[in-house]
Amino acid sequence: MAERRVVSSGPWRDMWRQFVRHKGAVFGAGLFAVIIFAVLAGPLLWRVPPDTPDFSSLNAGPSMAHPFGTDQLGRDLLAQVLSGGRISLAVGLTAMVLSVLLGTLVGVAAGVFRRLDGPLMRLTDLFLSLPLLPLLLVIMMLFREALSSAVGTNTGIFLLIVTAIGVTSWMPVARIVRGDVLSVREREFVLAARASGTTQLRQITRHILPNILSPIVVSATLGIANAIITESALSFLGLGFPSDFPTWGRLLSDGVVYLSEFPWRVFWPGVIISLTVLSVNFMGDGLRDALDPKLRGRAAPL
Template sequence: MWNKTRSWQRFCRNRLAVLGGIVLGAIALLVFGLPLIYQTPIDGIDFARSALAPSWEHPFGTDDLGQDQLTRVLFGGKVSLTVGLAAMAVAISLGTVIGAIAGFYGGWLDQLLMRLTDLFLSLPQLPVLLLVVYLFRESLRAIAGAEWGTFLLVVLVIGSLNWMAIARLVRAQCLTLKNREFVTAAQAMGANPLRTLRTHLLPNLVSLIAVAATLSVSNAIITESTLSFLGLGFPPDIPTWGRMLYDAQNFVTTAPHMALFPGLAIFLTVLSLNYLGDGLRDAFDPKSSSH
């Protein structure tokens, strides 16, 4: 049985997980809160200030168009974190539904869903991702606009290619839980399968899903940054961390700050999420030992 107090104590003993949570919270606070104070426009082009080094006026320097790097890093953080959270929601939803159905019902349905999972796992993710984005990007942009069309496409594609590990974890947990006494008792009292899944199994999967969610967000951020770096992400006028790295690749020797700050933002965010995920996994695992 999950004990919240003990789980919290185990989490707090994991210093790297606590540090990851603090750093991630600080990044989110800066990304969403600092633009309310630091209101320099993201598209303020000034060629006279091109590729300036960090200063009091421009703490992260400027890019090759003279645009303020700090403002663009903050805006890119909003885009990257939002994409990561939305893609995580898609992946978690698909993985939880497919894994729960496969594990609870078993039989031919389990075999069918697991073979589908194996099929998706066998696909080379990056080439498929690039192909789908290349084929459908313009169509969705025409329907929903350049920004929202790209956002929907990136979120759906990343989420649709990252649910398989979650499905396998949820299935394995459901196979264990469905033979427990409380599930058997609920079925004996006449609870239908859907109610049993919703009321008795899913609440016991919360800890597992929480761990998978943190790792899924970090994976989505890296994937979105990869797409933007390859020029297949958001339009050039929308700064994302990956797009900023793409724009900085020709200025690494002359203006290294252009690549340093967006790269550092990706590194710290992903590392913090991974440490946080590891800490949550250890906290929710009743076999975890004290550190």
């Protein structure tokens, strides 16, 4: 009788299988990859300059020469969407990294050190009680001119937007991480490490952080969508990047005035923002199911 060979599948393979069974996550990952490729390689393939006016094609509709149409100065909207996408995605990714780092630091400190738990959570509650959009508007108005004069307009606004979004969006990450840390720190392997004299820093880096990666990764993916929407809102309100530095939110803001006559001015940037946020949210759902051992055995959603 032939001996049956048992092939053990590792946790990473299980995670990958669960992820690819999630049809929405696969669709989101593919769509997000297409958007990333478009904004990175698009300007190399579509060589129309985004800032060159064409006064013979002012507010022209979609055509072979201008697939997305043109703006009030005759600039190609497709070229502006591709160029502005780099800035919008850079803001989203950088602000997400900042907010996740701050949230993880606060959550781990509150979960591990009992004396810091109360003050840090009250600080988190204080930030959660603040109205986000008015706070962002105040930050932009207070520091916009100072940073612009210090490091340049575009660099200063980029740093200000990233910092403002990052320091006002870390609170949900902190609360989620704290809850998971409180659960993990009482498990047997952490108690054994503590009893053997392992330092708290090593307990955190070796035993606690690897076991709370699931909520951190999911929060990171959803943080990208939140940062892109927030940057678009600030640019839409006129407190983001200047008009000669197009982002998706800036293009929306410039096109609102022409909405009734030239609706494609708003349609294309709005569709790109919606598809990007939708794809990131789908990926976040799939990663949540794939990284959570309790959910891996469930049937994949349709």
